Amino acid sequence: MTASDITPIETLLKHPTTQTAVADINSDTLDRRAFIPYRCKVFSNRFVSLEDQPQYRFAINREAEKQLPDIINNSIQRVVAGLPDNSDSQSYFFKKRNIGVVFSGGPSPGGHNVIAAIFDAAKDANPESKIFGFILGPEGLLENRYVEITAELVDKYRNMGGFTMIKTGRTKIDSKQKMRLSKGTCQELNLDALVVVGGDDSNTNAAFLAQELKPYGIQVIGIPKTIDGDIQIRTEDGQTLCAISFGFHSAARAFAQNISNLCTDASSDLKYWHVCKVMGRVASHLALEAALQTHANLTLIGEDLADYVDAERLKRAKERGEIDYTAYGMTLRHLSRLICDSIVRRAANGKNYGVMIIPEGVLEFINEIQIFIIKLNTIIAQYNQIHDIDFHTAFHSLDAKLEYLRRLSRGITEKQASSIWNARDDELFNDLPSFFQEGLLVERDTHGNFQFSQVNTEKIIMDMVKDYLNILKEKGEYKVGIDGERFLYTMKRANLDPELIGTTIFRNYKDDCRLDDKKGCYYLIKKNIISVKTLKQAIVSGGIITDDENVPPSILDIFKKSVPNFKTQSHFYGYDGRGSSPTKFDCNYTYNLGLTAFALIANGATGQMAVIKNLEHDLDMWEPLGVPIAKLMHLEERKGKLTLVMEKNVVDTNSNAFRIVEAMRERWLAADNGGDHYRKPAPVRFQGKSEEDKPLTLVLNSI
Numbered sequence: 001m002t003a004s005d006i007t008p009i010e011t012l013l014k015h016p017t018t019q020t021a022v023a024d025i026n027s028d029t030l031d032r033r034a035f036i037p038y039r040c041k042v043f044s045n046r047f048v049s050l051e052d053q054p055q056y057r058f059a060i061n062r063e064a065e066k067q068l069p070d071i072i073n074n075s076i077q078r079v080v081a082g083l084p085d086n087s088d089s090q091s092y093f094f095k096k097r098n099i100g101v102v103f104s105g106g107p108s109p110g111g112h113n114v115i116a117a118i119f120d121a122a123k124d125a126n127p128e129s130k131i132f133g134f135i136l137g138p139e140g141l142l143e144n145r146y147v148e149i150t151a152e153l154v155d156k157y158r159n160m161g162g163f164t165m166i167k168t169g170r171t172k173i174d175s176k177q178k179m180r181l182s183k184g185t186c187q188e189l190n191l192d193a194l195v196v197v198g199g200d201d202s203n204t205n206a207a208f209l210a211q212e213l214k215p216y217g218i219q220v221i222g223i224p225k226t227i228d229g230d231i232q233i234r235t236e237d238g239q240t241l242c243a244i245s246f247g248f249h250s251a252a253r254a255f256a257q258n259i260s261n262l263c264t265d266a267s268s269d270l271k272y273w274h275v276c277k278v279m280g281r282v283a284s285h286l287a288l289e290a291a292l293q294t295h296a297n298l299t300l301i302g303e304d305l306a307d308y309v310d311a312e313r314l315k316r317a318k319e320r321g322e323i324d325y326t327a328y329g330m331t332l333r334h335l336s337r338l339i340c341d342s343i344v345r346r347a348a349n350g351k352n353y354g355v356m357i358i359p360e361g362v363l364e365f366i367n368e369i370q371i372f373i374i375k376l377n378t379i380i381a382q383y384n385q386i387h388d389i390d391f392h393t394a395f396h397s398l399d400a401k402l403e404y405l406r407r408l409s410r411g412i413t414e415k416q417a418s419s420i421w422n423a424r425d426d427e428l429f430n431d432l433p434s435f436f437q438e439g440l441l442v443e444r445d446t447h448g449n450f451q452f453s454q455v456n457t458e459k460i461i462m463d464m465v466k467d468y469l470n471i472l473k474e475k476g477e478y479k480v481g482i483d484g485e486r487f488l489y490t491m492k493r494a495n496l497d498p499e500l501i502g503t504t505i506f507r508n509y510k511d512d513c514r515l516d517d518k519k520g521c522y523y524l525i526k527k528n529i530i531s532v533k534t535l536k537q538a539i540v541s542g543g544i545i546t547d548d549e550n551v552p553p554s555i556l557d558i559f560k561k562s563v564p565n566f567k568t569q570s571h572f573y574g575y576d577g578r579g580s581s582p583t584k585f586d587c588n589y590t591y592n593l594g595l596t597a598f599a600l601i602a603n604g605a606t607g608q609m610a611v612i613k614n615l616e617h618d619l620d621m622w623e624p625l626g627v628p629i630a631k632l633m634h635l636e637e638r639k640g641k642l643t644l645v646m647e648k649n650v651v652d653t654n655s656n657a658f659r660i661v662e663a664m665r666e667r668w669l670a671a672d673n674g675g676d677h678y679r680k681p682a683p684v685r686f687q688g689k690s691e692e693d694k695p696l697t698l699v700l701n702s703i
């Protein structure tokens with residue numbers, strides 16, 4: 001091509017094809033923005049009211065009664081069609097309102113639809129109403145930084161992922177001063193109500209704000225947000241009022257797509273174990289859902305590990321007339337052994353590859369780590385209380401932190417803290433690899449939570465796995481099984497007697513496979529053959545060659561194929577899923593949460609969380625409710641102190657979904673001579689139907 005043949009760049013840029021190809025907005029985004037979410041049946045009425053539901057009961061925490069007296073006696077309320085025939089209620093419903101909305105914590109797909117629905121419902125009730133979005137989360141509320149939500153702004157973000165419209169943050173409203181600032185902002189803006197879209201900690205904030213602002217006539221409503229899926233609400237007698245928080249489905253679908261692609265990769269080139277860490281600060285709900293959608297070979301569920309009992313150990317102790325308390329709960333060492341066992345069993349069947357899912361928060365359920373986390377949380381919190389400068393500023397480097405801990409263990413510094421950290425703790429802590437020490441000492445978030453996403457969990461586990469696999473390799477226990485058919489073919493080509501060679505080098509030649517039925521059968525090299533030298537010794541003593549002869553290349557080739565090379569690829573699925581576009585389920589769910597929030601506000605409720613009951617069923621069964629946040633509170637250790645917070649829900653090991661995954665474990669591990677059982681989840685789409693249109697966890701739990 002000569003220079004004169006080249007189209008000038010200006011012409012190229014103006015070309016319609018270029019313009020369409022490089023436009024910021026593509027047709028898919030336009031279609032997505034135009035999608036009109038489903039409205040729960042009750043919202044087809046312009047006027048709705050609330051009906052108390054006394055049949056749903058919760059055990060109330062004493063401390064919640066004490067700290068939240070004005071909202072603790074709220075009832076559970078159902079949004080019902082029509083208004084009481086009373087003109088006061090009608091004029092209250094349709095009055096002009098100012099409503100503030102704040103996102104809090106990590107982004108979760110669908111948040112924009114909460115705002116869109118509040119906007120639509122409020123403007124529909126009274127076009128003069130105003131909606132304000134606080135910028136950068138609770139910080140915006142404290143600093144009175146907001147944007148007025150307009151139709152144009154809402155339309156730009158309908159059905160779109162992220163919290164981009166008004167951003168988010170993790171500031172906690174945890175002091176009298178911050179409460180005062182929040183109240184000041186609400187009063188300056190003349191707010192009638194504030195909607196807090198957040199997780200357990202943010203809804204805790206919402207409850208305290210509701211208590212504080214009630215005397216001033218400002219209502220506060222919470223919305224259950226978090227991809228972690230740990231906001232679930234069940235009554236005292238186990239009835240589900242909220243099966244999952246919003247965003248969980250979209251994030252899980254994104255993770256499952258990626259993990260499923262790795263299953264395809266692993267089973268194509270047969271050389272990697274893909275290690276997939278998936279988000280979920282504590283609870284393993286996302287890992288469980290990803291397992292159901294993909295059938296990855298091995299999925300750890302933190303909650304399951306916490307319940308672990310080493311039956312063998314207990315039995316041995318009982319024989320000695322003792323109780324072995326260390327048999328309860330899982331240690332890191334034991335966990336690595338269990339993972340190795342799965343890897344070794346698959347390799348024995350010719351599958352030295354696979355896909356493993358590790359929940360981000362798994363370490364929380366490992367005894368020894370949990371103890372370190374609690375102790376270090378307390379030490380850091382106590383340090384911050386006593387000193388003007390915070391722990392992480394005072395001790396910049398890992399060495400400085402370790403030195404402080406060493407001094408604590410010797411009682412040289414703060415008395416109270418030193419009783420928590422003794423010489424044994426210090427010794428055990430110093431045995432950990434430095435990247436892990438650093439991980440355990442990372443700065444806690446504003447709520448005092450340990451930040452698991454900052455810790456290289458999979459590295460900690462996989463380093464131990466690799467070490468132990470090397471030991472098993474040296475012992476001759478970790479070997480790649482040799483395909484019987486291939487063995488026979490290789491021997492025939494080399495003019496060697498398969499029967500003679502097979503019985504000499506394999507430990508299961510006769511046991512597992514008959515000569516006339518070698519297909520799908522895997523032979524394992526004998527344990528004592530771990531090198532070319534030991535291979536030669538075996539075939540010399542088997543009379544195949546003499547001491548002076550070399551090992552025939554075909555036998556050498558078989559041996560080399562049996563030597564495992566454990567190669568891993570690590571992946572972290574978290575921020576990508578958190579930023580994904582909401583699924584149709586989440587678009588519909590969040591829009592109805594927003595409508596429910598407005599229904600609660602327009603009927604005078606405060607301290608309530610908007611939820612949708614029956615999410616696990618078809619849309620026409622969805623039921624909008626208001627649930628008192630104060631009744632969902634309990635005491636939890638935070639920053640070294642027992643604190644009143646909304647209770648998180650971790651995976652219930654008695655749930656259907658967990659028990660099904662547990663029952664399928666052996667099949668999905670596929671440590672046999674059959675194929676893998678990977679499952680391809682349907683692509684995320686707005687049209688058509690697929691099994692994953694709702695979280696599979698919910699579908700199974702509803703059986």
Ligand code: FBP
Pocket residue numbers: 104105106107108199200225226227228279280281360451452453578
């Ligand atoms: P929320 O509970 O605020 O929704 O956040 C959940 C989460 O995505 C966790 O899965 C993860 O551990 C954490 O946020 C990561 O936090 P950060 O955004 O501060 O890195």
